[in-house]
Amino acid sequence: MVSTQREREDKYDVDPDFTLPDLARLVPAGGRLDTGSANLTSVYFDTADRDLLRQHLTLRRRTGDTDTGWQLKVPADKARTEMSLPPADEDTVPDELATLVRGIGLDKPLHQVAALSTVRRTHRLYDRDQQLLAEVADDLVHATVAGDVAVISEWREVEVELGEHDKPSRAAKALRKVGKRLTKAGARPSQHASKLGRALAGNHPPAADTSGTAERALTExxxxxxxxxxxxxxxxxxxxxxxxxxxxxxxxxxxxxxxxxxxxxxxxxxxxxxxxxxxxxxxxxxxxxxxxxxxxxxxxxxxxxxxxxxxxxxxxxxxxxxxxxxxxxxxxxxxxxxxxxxxxxxxxxxxxxxxxxxxxxxxxxxxxxxxxxxxxxxxxxxxxxxxxxxxxxxxxxxxxxxxxxxxxxxxxxxxxxxxxxxxxxxxxxxxxxxxxxxxxxxxxxxxxxxxxxxxxxxxxxxxxxxxxxxxxxxxxxxxxxxxxxx
Structure with missing residues (x-):
């Protein structure tokens, strides 16, 4: 059975030698900062024409942490809804998820388009009530794009995800504070909506947006x-x-x-x-x-x-x-x-x-x-x-x-x-x-x-x-x- 959760995260591009700022200063009185690490493997599926990615959906199979299994992420305003299924056949998208993306994928076959290995270091900020305010993930990503000739790329990025808190406004405030601290340290808002988008772009970031403010506003x-x-x-x-x-x-x-x-x-x-x-x-x-x-x-x-x-x-x-x-x-x-x-x-x-x-x-x-x-x-x-x-x-x-x-x-x-x-x-x-x-x-x-x-x-x-x-x-x-x- 498909389970769902809503998530909101901000992504930042950082240089390989980026130094993560001291996040302990952002922990409220009585709270705590937990750290951890994980090695993640994510295999992404799409149509040959990348129809899911064009509509900002990502479909993957992940191993290595609590997200082990299949996930489909669908954007919604500034957040995303993630639908999950437990691990199943490694090579075939489960019918429950394949059915959901049939319209977005224009009824085309789904197959593996990229594999990502991520070394993740996590920093979780909790308040005095032991509720999660935000999770900061410092990721070193190694990507291999499927094709006649495999394309390999590597980069580092930081994700800041909103915690599940009884008071969302308090967690959102923490998200903004972490973002300010990261940008002050040299992090840049990511030019890619997802790791898959970055992987398919290779080591070449998208060209800078040269359109005018009005044209950009219309497009957005x-x-x-x-x-x-x-x-x-x-x-x-x-x-x-x-x-x-x-x-x-x-x-x-x-x-x-x-x-x-x-x-x-x-x-x-x-x-x-x-x-x-x-x-x-x-x-x-x-x-x-x-x-x-x-x-x-x-x-x-x-x-x-x-x-x-x-x-x-x-x-x-x-x-x-x-x-x-x-x-x-x-x-x-x-x-x-x-x-x-x-x-x-x-x-x-x-x-x-x-x-x-x-x-x-x-x-x-x-x-x-x-x-x-x-x-x-x-x-x-x-x-x-x-x-x-x-x-x-x-x-x-x-x-x-x-x-x-x-x-x-x-x-x-x-x-x-x-x-x-x-x-x-x-x-x-x-x-x-x-x-x-x-x-x-x-x-x-x-x-x-x-x-x-x-x-x-x-x-x-x-x-x-x-x-x-x-x-x-x-x-x-x-x-x-x-x-x-x-």
Whole structure:
């Protein structure tokens, strides 16, 4: 059975003669510093085209310490989730893990791509309660890359991993302190996300990033969204529920394509936008039922018992859950389709090399972000003056794009007002989201209520009552939206 744990670590490149600073000074009063050593052997697996590595996943078999066995590491924000299995066949990836990376690996065979031997010296910092704050691993790595001609490289690096602590903020503070002490001693933030990435690069570090701040910000923002989509693929195959976070990543990616459309190649941008829209729609059918089930369960629970006539809750839950399962089955089928695999391959190319039409500068980012804001304001003003629900929905989508553009622009332009703008459009998005949820809920109740007479003991009274509540909620949201324009 696959076990999981979340880890966060910072990696540093150091010279062979680097002297590790005195970490005892960072141990809090009453705490302690433990040291140890281990000889590790790690064999990494990937496709011939390095598809897992391109999506920042690593799959390995390790011996030599407590991590003995198989591990799959999947990035998530600033941390990673590690899934582990006990030792098994040395030459074949266990089916449980091979299944999880089938989409990321584009259904290609997995085989050994590199073997790493590491001499590790560990330094563990504990607080007065004997809880681990951080672990510092000083690694001397010897790597052999498989191929027609083996490529051998060797380097030294230092990893600082966040400890499992009851108070994560305390451990995070220790992580920062250790990082400062290391950089002061001459360590440099690593240019490689993993040891495997370093091994495949050989003794030659990646070229320095010469792109401008704006271009770098755009690339990093898109990369973060692909990370959410990739993680969603793995979690969905595990039987978990990453649909909301996956759809948020898709929305942010599509928003960037549209708001900053002049910065990307038109054909590549348009094609990817259409494919992301398709996949978002597939997941959206599942997500809509999830949202509606929760919403109606709360609505029915709030009604007085005497007004709940018949098995209203059972009808709603049963019908929507059945629909949700049916759409989820379809989504799982999509994950193994050629169209989906092509989408994942395209995202892998975009996360490292978006097809910019030319150098992206801060001025272009500022101009596009401001334009998105003006469009959102204009659509909101027009929508509240109209009676068309669709107009409010369009205003909501414009507010989302303005919010995401402000989030992206903030590190580029370094202005507090972009943070305020993001907060403003998030509020608009929330209010208009409540309106849209009410509209969709009312439509769903019409469908469910029409079925109420087909089963003995049912009637449409409660459905009509719920419909009225959704209508009132929609009116309230419209009034709240109007106040946002004043």
């Amino acid at each position: 923002y898109l990369d973060a969204q692909v990370q959410a989509i990739v993680a969603g693929d793995v979690w969905l195959r595990r039987g978990l529920d990453p649909i909301h976070s996956t759809r948020v990543g898709i929305r942010r990616f599509r928003s960037t394509l549209r708001v900053f459309n002049k910065l990307f190649g038109a054909e590549a941008r348009t094609t990817l936008d259409a494919e992301l829209s398709w996949y978002a729609g597939v997941l959206g059918e599942v997500r809509d039922r999830q949202v509606q089930r929760k919403r109606f369960a709360e609505r029915v629970a709030d009604l007085p018992d005497e007004l709940v006539m018949g098995p209203v809750a059972a009808r709603i839950e049963g019908d929507l859950l059945a629909e949700q399962h049916r759409h989820l089955e379809h989504a799982m089928e999509v994950l193994d389709s050629d169209r989906y695999r092509e989408l994942m391959a395209t995202l892998a190319r975009w996360r490292t090399g978006p097809p910019f039409t030319g150098p992206a500068d801060s001025r272009a980012v500022r101009k596009a972000a401001r334009k998105a804001g003006r469009k959102a304001n204009k659509r909101l003003a027009a929508a509240v003056a109209d009676t068309d629900d669709a107009a409010l929905h369009r205003a909501r989508k414009a507010a989302k794009r303005a919010r995401y553009a402000a989030e992206l622009a903030r590190p580029v332009l370094g202005k507090k007002k972009f943070k305020k703008k993001a907060k403003k459009y998030k509020k608009i998005q929330t209010v208009l989201g409540e309106h849209q949820d009410s509209v969709v809920a009312a439509q769903t109740l019409c469908t469910l209520g029409a079925r109420a007479g087909t089963t003995p003991g049912e009637n449409g009274f409660a459905f009509g009552l719920l419909y009225g509540l959704e209508q009132r909620a929609a009116q309230q949201a419209r009034a709240d939206a109007a106040r946002l324009t004043s």
